[in-house]
Amino acid sequence: MTLRKHILNNLSDGEFHSGQEMADDLQVTRTAIWKTIKSFAELEIDLETHPKKGYRLLHGFDFLDESKIKLGMSPQALAHLSQLEILDTIDSTNQHLLSQKTRTSGQVCLAEQQTNGRGRRGREWVSPYGTSIYLSTSWNFPSGASELAGLSLAVGVSIINALKKCGINNLGLKWPNDIVYDFKKLAGILIEMSGDVMGPCNAVIGVGVNVILPETATHKISQEAIDLSTITNKKLLRNNIVAELLNELLIALPKFQDEGLSHFIPEWNNFDVLKDGEVFIHHGDKKIEGKAVGIDPQGRLLVELDNQVKAFNSGDVSVRSKTN
Numbered sequence: 001m002t003l004r005k006h007i008l009n010n011l012s013d014g015e016f017h018s019g020q021e022m023a024d025d026l027q028v029t030r031t032a033i034w035k036t037i038k039s040f041a042e043l044e045i046d047l048e049t050h051p052k053k054g055y056r057l058l059h060g061f062d063f064l065d066e067s068k069i070k071l072g073m074s075p076q077a078l079a080h081l082s083q084l085e086i087l088d089t090i091d092s093t094n095q096h097l098l099s100q101k102t103r104t105s106g107q108v109c110l111a112e113q114q115t116n117g118r119g120r121r122g123r124e125w126v127s128p129y130g131t132s133i134y135l136s137t138s139w140n141f142p143s144g145a146s147e148l149a150g151l152s153l154a155v156g157v158s159i160i161n162a163l164k165k166c167g168i169n170n171l172g173l174k175w176p177n178d179i180v181y182d183f184k185k186l187a188g189i190l191i192e193m194s195g196d197v198m199g200p201c202n203a204v205i206g207v208g209v210n211v212i213l214p215e216t217a218t219h220k221i222s223q224e225a226i227d228l229s230t231i232t233n234k235k236l237l238r239n240n241i242v243a244e245l246l247n248e249l250l251i252a253l254p255k256f257q258d259e260g261l262s263h264f265i266p267e268w269n270n271f272d273v274l275k276d277g278e279v280f281i282h283h284g285d286k287k288i289e290g291k292a293v294g295i296d297p298q299g300r301l302l303v304e305l306d307n308q309v310k311a312f313n314s315g316d317v318s319v320r321s322k323t324n
């Protein structure tokens with residue numbers, strides 16, 4: 001274990017610990033402790049320093065832990081898990097899986113931090129150290145990529161279901177797959193495909209969930225964002241949330257493989273926050289106004305424009321609600 005991890009472990013209870021106490025405990029100098037703690041600022045770890053009491057992590061700390069995650073998983077989901085890899089720092093968990101020559105269904109990778117977290121539409125996914133969830137999983141589909149148009153919507157439904165099991169309610173889906181609370185973004189999905197349009201293909205499904213967003217990170221996000229700690233006002237354990245995410249995802253993916261989007265549409269409709277609201281559709285330089293009226297069987301957004309209903313692909317347009 002690195003000194004950084006040892007110190008974070010010592011401070012994980014969210015209580016004050018003095019530099020001397022940690023130096024004695026870890027058998028290093030106080031300067032070594034101080035230098036490591038100074039580097040926490042770069043990691044956007046919220047730390048309070050007190051001249052007498054020492055150091056305290058404002059939100060405590062819980063490392064991602066393979067055994068705790070597996071303990072929270074159902075036997076059915078565990079049966080689909082082919083690998084669970086937990087990394088400390090990586091550019092992007094999606095990239096990490098994509099760079100492997102072969103990928104199996106149910107391969108999962110998590111990281112404490114991403115240095116180049118990727119969002120949809122070429123955006124950055126701000127990924128500070130140890131406070132949120134950055135998860136990627138791979139799935140092989142016998143059908144071609146053209147059949148997987150609605151996959152990200154199905155994944156959105158499973159994320160909401162997982163968060164519900166953690167006691168988080170009133171979440172919604174903003175088409176195609178932003179998980180929102182009060183129209184603020186809580187979680188996002190990025191699916192990257194490789195393989196054939198018509199033949200077998202592999203999907204890397206990346207999920208980012210804001211558990212605690214340090215203030216420094218919030219400033220870097222262009223959209224209005226929210227985190228679970230703000231919604232619940234409680235200390236949530238990332239390992240429990242990851243377990244529930246995998247419980248849902250690893251069942252939803254084979255379900256999607258067998259039945260496509262149709263199985264998920266009724267639930268998706270329940271979570272649709274745009275339904276019956278006025279929206280702006282951005283298509284290249286064009287901006288169209290209309291009323292969102294749901295999705296079609298392929299997961300395209302249906303919009304009423306001049307008394308006609310038109311379907312839009314998620315790859316072609318971006319949507320804003322007029323009222324929020």
Ligand code: BTN
Binds near residue numbers: 114121135136187189
């Ligand atoms: C979005 O823009 O809404 C999609 C965000 C997806 C972020 C996740 S975090 C884990 C995985 N690795 C990445 O680089 N991106 C996805």
